[in-house]
Structure formats: structure tokens, C-alpha cells
Amino acid sequence: MDILNKEELRRQIKEGKDISLDGILDDFKALLRETIQTATEVELDEHLGYEKHQKSDNSNYRNGTNKKTLKSKYGDVDVAIPRDREGSFEPQLVKKRETLLNGSEDLILSLYTKGMSVRDIQHHLDDLYGYQLSEQTISNITDTIIEKAKEWQNRPLEPIYPIIFMDATVLKIRVDRVVKNIAAYIMLGVTLEGKKEILGIWIGENETSKYWLSLLNELKNRGVDDVLIFAIDGLNGFNEAIEAVYSKAEIQRCIVHQIRSSLRYVSWKDRKAVAADL
Template identity: 35%
Template sequence: MNNLTTDILQTLATKGDLNELFRSHLELAVNTLLRTELTAFLEYDKYDRVGFHSGNSRNGSYDRTVKTEYGELHLQIPRDRNGEFKQQTLPAYKRTNGTLEETVIHLFQKGITMSEIADLIEKMYGHHYTPQTMSNMTKVFTEEVSAFKKRKLNSRYAVIYLDATYIPLKRKTVEKEAIHIAVGIRPDGTKEVLGYAIAPNESTVTWKEILEDLSDRGVKDVLLFVTDGLKGIKDTIHHVFPQAAYQHCCVHVSRNISSKVRVADRKEICEDFKTIYQADSRETALEARLAFSEKWRSSYSKLAKSILENDNLLTFYDFPLSIRRSLYSTNLIESFNKQIKKYSRRKEQFQNEESMDRFLVSRFDTYNQKFLTRIHRGFQQAEAELEKMFERLTN
């Protein structure tokens, strides 16, 4: 049985302070390790005659305090006379243990405010961290938010999806605000979150700012944009990327149809509409659309006319067959946005826009790393044909 085990048993028997026991043993262990480091560096033990006239020797120590979950460690950092020894036991200049810093940064990423983190740390570890200390700990991640927004992007994207989701945000009061998100698939089939913006409501003004930002960061050629059909969005896209094709999400159109017909007709009319965007070819889709219009125009004339005249429903048929299922809707980005909402519900509200920024960029970075090398379904087979489409776009 070692000394620590014996001390633990004795402390438990006397109902002593286990935290203090662990703190003192940790302090002893770290100080011993520091002295051992210097011995290994000098290559001789303290008071060993081998060290005489060796050209370097011990030169006392300086005090340093490090905060841990068990309390403060009072350490003596040894020095050598030549000033060449650099200890590796403790990270330079850190006053807290790495685990605690990682905890703070993790909480910061989740959108928790400085004051909330400080209160939590004090309850958990029994000592107070000033707002400045907390700010220093999380400065690195704040810089990562800025780096995410400013990073350079690829010049080409086969498709870019635009969609907004709503999350509660506190300004003076708490209200849901629109998180505008752009996700792009590169010609090789890998995908990433390109950019985002927070605004009270979804609008073409905000989307225009995002698109201009993408252009400024290097995006030049985009084959296709897919959106839910926000009024004016097509013109907004073509203002920044005039050569890009545009696809109106067929799933959103189907939902819109469902809301405009009687309950008794919903299933049948939606099944009929599905034959349009699940056809084998554009020609078959055109026939299905005409049949849809003729069948339903007597009951729902305005709806039938809008489907017949909406050429943006069939744009995806101009693309390789292997990727069409990924292009006729915004399902790809909507499923991602659902994950964003799911994680955001773990926090009742974001206290300010900066806390939401940190949360969002944390999720976006995770997504981008996950799909950095994963090829989206069908894009490997379509790569050569997509390259030809880019050539036609730029010629």
C-alpha cells in the first residue's frame, strides 16, 4: 500500500478534507518532477562532485502558483546558473490547469456568457476568476470566430444551398432571430458551411450581404443555387452570381400545395406533384407537370397555373443524373439546421449576438471537419460532367 492510499484511508477514517490531501500530494509530485527535470538537464544529482566545474549548476528557484480543481499549488520552479533550463512539466505562463481552461472554452463555445461561466467555475472549484481572466482564456476562440468569417473559399462550387432557421436571441428582450446559413458542395463532392449572418428576420437584404461576402472571399463560379423560394431571392442571387442556375426547392412547393388545398385532396395532389420532380428525365417531368395542371386546374386554378409556369422547379434536370436527388430540395441544409436548433435548445437563450456567434462557429467547424474529405452521394460519378459544365459557364 503506497503513501497516498494510506493517507486516503486515514483521511476518510477521520473525515478529513480529501481535496486538501489530493492538493498536497499533487503539489509534492509536481515539485519533485520539476527538480528531477533539472537533474536530467544538468546530468548530475544535487551535491554530486561530477557537477564541479561542469560549466553549469543549480541556481535556486522562483515561486509560482497554479490553480487546479483541488486548490492552489505552490510550486518552486528550479533554475540553472546559465539560464538554459526550460521546464516542460507546466505550460509556460499558465496560472490554471489545462483541464479547467478546456472546460471554460467548451462552455464559451456553447454560447454561455462570461459571468455565467465565472459563477459556475467558482461553485465547482471554489475560487473566483475575474472577467478579465475569463476573457483571456476564451480570447483564442473569439479569434477563431473572426477567422471563420474571413477565411478564403474555393473559387468553384457545384451547388450552394441557402436556408434560414430561427433561434431565440436576447437583445433588450428575447425573440427568435433568423440565422441565414449558406452550405456549398465543391466540384469534388466535399461540402462546407461557407458563411452565415444573424438578423431579426430572413430577408433578401441579408442574403445579398452574405453572397457579396462569399464573392469577396474568393467564390467566382457557382453552377446552381437551391433555396426555399423566398420572394426576390432569385434576383438577389443573380445580382452577385449572374451566371448561376437557380432551383426552387420542390419539397417546399409541395408543403405550400398541401396548405392550399382541402384536407381530402392533400395526399392525392401531393403524390401527383411528386411525379414531376421524381421523373427520369426533363421530358417526362414536363409531361407530368402538364398532366398535373390539367387534372387540378378546375379545382385549384391558381395553384395549377403557378406550377405550370414555375420553370425553376425543373432546373436540376440539367445536372448529372447521379446527383439530381440532392439538388431538387434544400433537405441537405435543412437537416443540418435541425441539428443546430437541437443543440441550441440545450441553452434557454443566447445573452447576446457574440455568444451566438461562438456557438454557431463551433457547430460549423465541427461540420466542416466532418465533411472535409467525405464525398457527397453521386458527386464522384458526376465530377467529369460537372467540370464540363464549369467550362461552359466560364466560356
């Protein structure tokens, strides 16, 4: 069945032939296979400097294909990747030794962030898409996003921030195989150019002045030498930590929270007008 040909599809429907979702998926996978193989053949043309069947003085030439099975969120896709005699060809669309298409990585990371365990993800892929990945492969994929998060959390910061806002939000996080509501503290800084920047996100622990002190020392170590104003929302022990690390900074209760708190004493009509301005 060729559902990618509109006229052919119409003809088959008129003749009463069965059009199944499995058949549509098979046609889509065939298109994906053809696209990948065509693209890699063009990549090889660029690498060699001449197209197939053209004459060339290049001592390197085409040398058959390597068959591989790619894992995708549409199921397994068998492809034949062209290769060269010298083995210097490095395809970019589907790299050497790569067997997992990017869409599958995104799917795995999405399932992981929703609280599914590695074993749950493994079974989910098998049940819905008909392919299996080892627990180690899934763990390797999730580890990449963890490394990127650590790199972002420890990146260097500006030496001066005119104002830094600190507030908490509640996130659902898997802890010991159980999803719990955990406080996450978000710090937003405004640079001298007026640009807003998330400086970091910290998962709540034992929120004492000692905890806040370690957090602010982390900022110091990342290059923040001076802060003019900290706008916070009554976090216990935070004032003392700020005075210890950034003694010249002013401390203000978060203005937005103060205004929102006062809105309960304002009429509903006026409250909507003020809230819209915020």
C-alpha cells in the same frame, strides 16, 4: 489520507476512518501537483542535457524553483516549477506566467457559450471551486474563442463549388443580457472533390435582398468565383442576390425539404422508409 493507494484505502475503511470528498479532492490535487512538478523537472533535464546530480560540462545548471499557484477546476494547486541559472528554460506543460490550467479555460468557455455573463462565471468559479479570477481574465479567455471564430469565418475558400446549400437553424443567444431565439444561416458547400465544407454561419438580421447581397459579396471576397447550383429553402430576396453576384448559377429549392414536405401525403410506413434514406 492516501486514497490513491488502494490497499491503504481499504485499511482505512475497515478501521472506520472517515473518507470525505474533500479528502479525496486533496489527494487528487496532490497527485496533480506531483505530476506537474515531475514533468517540468524532466523538461528541465532535456533542456540542460543531463539529469539531476549527474556531472556535466554545461555552464547552465539548476537554480532552485519558482513557486506559483495554479487555478484549476479542482481548486488552487500550489506547485514549485524548477528553473535554470541562465533563465533560458521555457517549460511547456505549465508555461511561464501561466496560472490557469487548460481545463479551467474549457470550463469558462463552456459556461460562456451557455449564456452566462462574465460576472456570473466569476461567482460560479468562486462558489464551486474556491478560486477567483478577475473579470478581465475571464474576458480575455472568451475573447480568444471570438478571435478564432472570426478567423474561421474569414478564411479563404475554394474558387469553385458545384453546389452550395443554405438553410437556417434557431440558436439561443444572449443579446443585451437576455437569451433570445435567433436565426442562424448555415452555408454548406460541396467541393470539386466531393468534400462537404461549412463555408460560414451568419446571424440573422434584416433578411432582405440587400442582406443576402452583402453575404454573397463576402463569399466573393473570400475567393469563391463560381457556383453551379444554389440549393435554398425559399429565403426572401435570396434569388435576386444570387442573380446579381453569381448570374450563371442555377437556383433550386432544397430537395430534402421538398421531399420532407411531400411526406405528409404518404402513409406512415412508407414515410419511415423514405425518411431513413434521407
